[in-house]
Amino acid sequence: MNIFLYDSLSKEKKEFVPIDSKKIRIYACGPTVYNYAHIGNARMSVVTDLLVNILKTKFKKVVFVSNITDVDDKIIEASIREKKPIKEITTKYHKIYNEDMKRIGVKKPDFQPKATDHIQEMIEMINKLLENNCAYIEDNHVLFDVSKYEYYGCLSKRTKEEQIAGNRIDVGEYKKNSEDFVLWKPSKKNEPGWKSPWGYGRPGWHIECSAMSEKCLGIPFDIHCGGIDLTFPHHENEIAQSCSAFKKNSDPQSFCKYWFHNGFVTVDGEKMSKSLGNITLINDLLSKYSGPVIRLSLLSSHYRQPLDWSTKILEQSKKTLKKFENFFDKIPSEFFLKDSNSNFDNEFLNSLYDDLNTPRALASLNKLFDKVKDPKKDDKKIILSLAKCFQLLGINLNKNKNNDESNFVTKSEKKIIFDLIQEREEARKLKDFERADNIRDKLKKMNINIEDSVEGTKWIKNE
RNA sequence: GGUGCGGUGGCGGAGAGGCUACGCACCGGCCUGCAAAGCCGAGUACACCGGUUCGAAUCCGGUCCGCACCUCCA
Known part of the structure; x- marks a missing residue:
C-alpha cells in the first residue's frame, strides 16, 4: 500500500x-x-x-x-x-x-x-x-x-x-x-x-x-x-x-x-471572524467536551472539505465515542498488555493512505466493531486492531478506566450522589420502585444520569 | 471581476458509470421493575434541465444556489 x-x-x-x-x-x-x-x-x-x-x-x-x-x-x-x-x-x-x-x-x-x-x-x-x-x-x-x-x-x-x-x-x-x-x-x-x-x-x-x-x-x-x-x-x-x-x-x-x-472551519456556514463574534476557542470548548470528542469531530469530515462547526457535530461524536468507550471499558486492561503486536485493519489503513479519508476510515471501524460486539465471540485480534486504529487517529480508548466525568464534580457532590444511589439500591431491593424512581428524578435534576448495569449503578454528569 | 471548492436521505458525511457506504436521530422488536445502555431489524438520497450510454448520484453541456481566496487570517 x-x-x-x-x-x-x-x-x-x-x-x-x-x-x-x-x-x-x-x-x-x-x-x-x-x-x-x-x-x-x-x-x-x-x-x-x-x-x-x-x-x-x-x-x-x-x-x-x-x-x-x-x-x-x-x-x-x-x-x-x-x-x-x-x-x-x-x-x-x-x-x-x-x-x-x-x-x-x-x-x-x-x-x-x-x-x-x-x-x-x-x-x-x-x-x-x-x-x-x-x-x-x-x-x-x-x-x-x-x-x-x-x-x-x-x-x-x-x-x-x-x-x-x-x-x-x-x-x-x-x-x-x-x-x-x-x-x-x-x-x-x-x-x-x-x-x-x-x-x-x-x-x-x-x-x-x-x-x-x-x-x-x-x-x-x-x-x-x-x-x-x-x-x-x-x-x-x-x-x-x-x-x-x-x-x-x-x-x-x-x-x-x-x-x-x-479546509476551513465555518460556524453556521460563515467564516469565523471577530466582527461576527463567532470565534470558537478550543479552551472554552474543552470545558464542555473532552479532547477526544473534539478531535473526533474535527476528523469526521474530510480534511479538505469545509467543516461547519456546531454543537450537533460534537454531540454526535460524543455518542459515537461513547459507544466505543463503553465497549472498551468492559475489557480488562491486562488484555491489552499481553498481545501488543496487533495489526491495523486493512480497509482502515487504505482509507487513510488515500489522502487521509477519515470518514471512510471511521466507517471501516464501525464495520470492525460490528464483528466484535458479540461478547460470545473471541475476537481478540480484532479488538486489539480496533484499539490500535483509534490510536492512529489520536484517540485512546483503552486507558480511561476511571470515571472521566467525575472530574467535573466536587468531592461533596460525589458524596451526595453516592448516598442517593445507595438509598435507591435499598429501595430497589425492597421493590419500592416509586421511591427508587423519585431518587432517579432527583439526581436528574442535579444533572446526573444513572444507568443500572450488571456491575452496579453507574452515574454520569451531563454537561 | 478573477481564482478555487461544493450542492447526496431528518442531520452529519464518504463514494464517483451497474454492487447496502457509514454514523447520529427517528420507527419496530428483544432485553429490563421502569429507565438507560446494549443487541436485532425497517425506511428514507444523490440541486435543476438536457445529452451520451443497455445502464448516470457518478461522464458531457447548460442553469440555479452556497462558500472561500484575491486585505491580517488556520
Missing part, C-alpha cells in the same frame, strides 16, 4: 514519494501567539498530526517542524490592548496553545522554532535575495520584487494581471509593483525590532517560514502544510523567496515537493 496525497500545487492526488525514505521532512505554518487557539487552528494541528502518524506507519523517521510566530503586528496590538510586554503575551499564548493541543491529542512537533530566534537567518536570506537582484530597498523597507520570479502565482494559480485587477488595497508608495511584499520593515521605538543592514526593524510575515523551514529541515523538504487560506499570499510568497534565495528562478519543487492544505 502506498500513500496518496492531494498536492495543491499540481492540483492532483499524487503518490507520496519521499525525497529520502530514511527521513521524511514536514513543515507546517503554526500559530501567531497573541490569543487563545480557535477551532480552525485546531483543525490544522489535528490534521497534520494525523498526517505525521500515518507517515510513521510506513517510514521509520518523520521529522515534523511547526513554527511559532511571535513577532507580528497583531501581537503588538495585543500588547497595547492588554498593557503587557510582548514577550509576556507570546510566552503565555504559546504555552496555552501547546496545552490545548495536547488535550486534543496533538503531539508536540519535533521542532517548534520561534521567529524571534531566527532573525539572523532571515536577515541572511534577505541579503541573498538582494544579492540575486530579487529584492530592492525603498523608503527603509526591503521588498521582494515579484517580477523577478517567473513562477510567481504557480500555487494560487493567479496571473500577475489578475492580481493587479483584483487588488483592493492601496499600493504602498514604496512598492514598485502592487504585489511586491515586505521582507523587512522599520520599527518605531516602542515596537520590537532588531539591528539590520537596513536599520532598526523587523521582518515581514512570510520570510520567517522560508528561513526556519530551510534551517530546520533543509530544502527541498517533503511536505508543507497549512490552512487553505494561507495559499495566497503567504505560501505563494514563501515559494518566491525560498526559490529565489537559493538560486534565482528555481522551480517551486526546489523548495518543497507536496503542498498539503486543510
Whole structure:
C-alpha cells in the first residue's frame, strides 16, 4: 500500500514519494501567539498530526517542524490592548496553545522554532535575495520584487494581471509593483525590532517560514502544510523567496515537493471572524467536551472539505465515542498488555493512505466493531486492531478506566450522589420502585444520569 | 471581476458509470421493575434541465444556489 496525497500545487492526488525514505521532512505554518487557539487552528494541528502518524506507519523517521510566530503586528496590538510586554503575551499564548493541543491529542512537533530566534537567518536570506537582484530597498523597507520570479502565482494559480485587477488595497508608495511584499520593515521605538543592514526593524510575515523551514529541515523538504487560506499570499510568497534565495528562478519543487492544505472551519456556514463574534476557542470548548470528542469531530469530515462547526457535530461524536468507550471499558486492561503486536485493519489503513479519508476510515471501524460486539465471540485480534486504529487517529480508548466525568464534580457532590444511589439500591431491593424512581428524578435534576448495569449503578454528569 | 471548492436521505458525511457506504436521530422488536445502555431489524438520497450510454448520484453541456481566496487570517 502506498500513500496518496492531494498536492495543491499540481492540483492532483499524487503518490507520496519521499525525497529520502530514511527521513521524511514536514513543515507546517503554526500559530501567531497573541490569543487563545480557535477551532480552525485546531483543525490544522489535528490534521497534520494525523498526517505525521500515518507517515510513521510506513517510514521509520518523520521529522515534523511547526513554527511559532511571535513577532507580528497583531501581537503588538495585543500588547497595547492588554498593557503587557510582548514577550509576556507570546510566552503565555504559546504555552496555552501547546496545552490545548495536547488535550486534543496533538503531539508536540519535533521542532517548534520561534521567529524571534531566527532573525539572523532571515536577515541572511534577505541579503541573498538582494544579492540575486530579487529584492530592492525603498523608503527603509526591503521588498521582494515579484517580477523577478517567473513562477510567481504557480500555487494560487493567479496571473500577475489578475492580481493587479483584483487588488483592493492601496499600493504602498514604496512598492514598485502592487504585489511586491515586505521582507523587512522599520520599527518605531516602542515596537520590537532588531539591528539590520537596513536599520532598526523587523521582518515581514512570510520570510520567517522560508528561513526556519530551510534551517530546520533543509530544502527541498517533503511536505508543507497549512490552512487553505494561507495559499495566497503567504505560501505563494514563501515559494518566491525560498526559490529565489537559493538560486534565482528555481522551480517551486526546489523548495518543497507536496503542498498539503486543510479546509476551513465555518460556524453556521460563515467564516469565523471577530466582527461576527463567532470565534470558537478550543479552551472554552474543552470545558464542555473532552479532547477526544473534539478531535473526533474535527476528523469526521474530510480534511479538505469545509467543516461547519456546531454543537450537533460534537454531540454526535460524543455518542459515537461513547459507544466505543463503553465497549472498551468492559475489557480488562491486562488484555491489552499481553498481545501488543496487533495489526491495523486493512480497509482502515487504505482509507487513510488515500489522502487521509477519515470518514471512510471511521466507517471501516464501525464495520470492525460490528464483528466484535458479540461478547460470545473471541475476537481478540480484532479488538486489539480496533484499539490500535483509534490510536492512529489520536484517540485512546483503552486507558480511561476511571470515571472521566467525575472530574467535573466536587468531592461533596460525589458524596451526595453516592448516598442517593445507595438509598435507591435499598429501595430497589425492597421493590419500592416509586421511591427508587423519585431518587432517579432527583439526581436528574442535579444533572446526573444513572444507568443500572450488571456491575452496579453507574452515574454520569451531563454537561 | 478573477481564482478555487461544493450542492447526496431528518442531520452529519464518504463514494464517483451497474454492487447496502457509514454514523447520529427517528420507527419496530428483544432485553429490563421502569429507565438507560446494549443487541436485532425497517425506511428514507444523490440541486435543476438536457445529452451520451443497455445502464448516470457518478461522464458531457447548460442553469440555479452556497462558500472561500484575491486585505491580517488556520
